[in-house]
Amino acid sequence: MRHWTIPRQLWQQSLEEVGAFGREGREGICLWLARQDSGSNLAFVRSAVLRGPLIRRGPLSIQIDSMLIDRFTDVVDREGLLLAGQIHGHPERFTDLSDVDRAMGFRVPKFLSVVAPYYGTHANTAFRDCGFHEFVAGSDYRRLPEHELALRVTLSETPVAAPLSV
Amino acid sequence: MTESHSPPHHPRSIDVRVKYVAGKPFHDPDAPRSQTLQALKVRVLTHFHLEEMSTPEFQKTYHLHDHKGRIENLAQTLGDYAGRDDKIELKLVEQITQGLEGPAPCADAVILEEHYAEVAASDEAHRWKLERPDWLEVWAGMSPRSAPGEVFQVRLLWARYPAEAPSLKFRDSAGRLDNPRAWPVLPGFRPGSLDACVNYCAEGFGLHPEWRTDPRFRWDPRGNSLLRVLTLLQVELDEHYQGRFGG
Numbered sequence: 567m568r569h570w571t572i573p574r575q576l577w578q579q580s581l582e583e584v585g586a587f588g589r590e591g592r593e594g595i596c597l598w599l600a601r602q603d604s605g606s607n608l609a610f611v612r613s614a615v616l617r618g619p620l621i622r623r624g625p626l627s628i629q630i631d632s633m634l635i636d637r638f639t640d641v642v643d644r645e646g647l648l649l650a651g652q653i654h655g656h657p658e659r660f661t662d663l664s665d666v667d668r669a670m671g672f673r674v675p676k677f678l679s680v681v682a683p684y685y686g687t688h689a690n691t692a693f694r695d696c697g698f699h700e701f702v703a704g705s706d707y708r709r710l711p712e713h714e715l716a717l718r719v720t721l722s723e724t725p726v727a728a729p730l731s732v
Numbered sequence: 733m734t735e736s737h738s739p740p741h742h743p744r745s746i747d748v749r750v751k752y753v754a755g756k757p758f759h760d761p762d763a764p765r766s767q768t769l770q771a772l773k774v775r776v777l778t779h780f781h782l783e784e785m786s787t788p789e790f791q792k793t794y795h796l797h798d799h800k801g802r803i804e805n806l807a808q809t810l811g812d813y814a815g816r817d818d819k820i821e822l823k824l825v826e827q828i829t830q831g832l833e834g835p836a837p838c839a840d841a842v843i844l845e846e847h848y849a850e851v852a853a854s855d856e857a858h859r860w861k862l863e864r865p866d867w868l869e870v871w872a873g874m875s876p877r878s879a880p881g882e883v884f885q886v887r888l889l890w891a892r893y894p895a896e897a898p899s900l901k902f903r904d905s906a907g908r909l910d911n912p913r914a915w916p917v918l919p920g921f922r923p924g925s926l927d928a929c930v931n932y933c934a935e936g937f938g939l940h941p942e943w944r945t946d947p948r949f950r951w952d953p954r955g956n957s958l959l960r961v962l963t964l965l966q967v968e969l970d971e972h973y974q975g976r977f978g979g
Contacts, residue, residue, distance in 0.1 A: 590852040591864035592845075593831050602756050624845055625864040627831035636797050636825045639753040649754040654830050657865070669790035670829035674754045675781045703781050 588685025765811030
């Protein structure tokens with residue numbers, strides 16, 4: 567069973583990124599990176615933000631073009647990192663994954679997909695305010711119940727660099 | 733001494749590395765040259781525990797890319813693809829969509845999305861509380877200059893953007909559109925009928941069909957229509973506001 571560690575600074579960077587688009591009434595997304603040599607317990611070490619016309623953010627949808635994923639793959643690989651999680655915003659208090667999130671997001675085992683309420687615009691949003699979902703191999707995303715969230719996701723004080731911008 | 737010409741020698745195998753953004757790279761230093769790219773893709777998907785999916789609603793597919801982009805011909809063998817090279821490096825790539833809805837349903841929504849972003853970044857926007865709850869719908873909280881404490885939330889809903897004028901209503905604090913008290917008293921605005929007789933909303937053109945063809949009044953779809961409607965409404969509020977409708 568995987569355990570995730572999220573640095574406080576990375577969490578704040580993520581809310582800033584998601585909330586910036588949320589304040590425009592659009593869904594924002596921030597990607598979370600870990601080292602390629604991570605073991606089963608995984609610490610996120612860097613966030614990444616996507617820019618340019620190959621990502622489209624709407625009020626109820628984010629589309630990332632495959633050519634941007636292509637470019638992002640090279641950048642992440644060069645850094646010896648891999649994408650292991652993401653956070654995106656939903657309007658109001660809806661923090662479950664939608665059908666679109668489940669079907670058209672990253673569907674790799676143990677991937678962590680987090681949904682922030684109010685489009686991530688509340689700076690003091692805590693883990694428990696969000697929906698944490700793990701992709702289960704051969705199955706689908708599963709939301710972590712509250713007691714499991716407390717056991718498997720930890721906030722750390724480890725400093726992180728500024729977000730990678732691609 | 734005679735010089736002999738022998739055909740170029742290719743080893744029977746090839747060193748293949750495939751990167752995927754959410755996994756440790758796939759690496760086979762000894763992949764058969766006779767293997768097709770399609771067969772390689774199947775192995776790579778297995779390596780990353782990925783499955784392609786096709787349902788009536790969703791299609792999840794992965795593509796092999798090289799430095800030029802997507803590789804279309806997966807029937808070719810690794811040997812044919814590599815030519816004289818003894819190693820190849822590829823990427824496994826996907827399109828990502830996240831959110832409560834799928835892609836924008838129409839081009840109109842995409843144009844409004846761009847115009848909304850322009851408005852949100854404009855100097856004028858600091859006076860408005862903007863929200864976009866749906867693809868062709870915008871809410872804006874606005875106040876008259878003379879009564880900054882009074883907030884009116886206008887709801888603009890387009891059937892076609894920017895080709896037609898939007899429906900213009902005001903929302904009350906509960907989100908209802910049928911409350912006349914949510915309306916300001918302005919020239920041409922009829923809170924009792926929940927409509928406005930102005931040439932920048934659909935209700936106005938419904939009341940005055942002749943405006944549609946009159947060059948003085950017809951709807952102009954050029955430029956940022958969202959910004960134009962909000963600006964016209966703000967000018968009305970600043971210059972002609974007579975209070976909140978009291979019923």
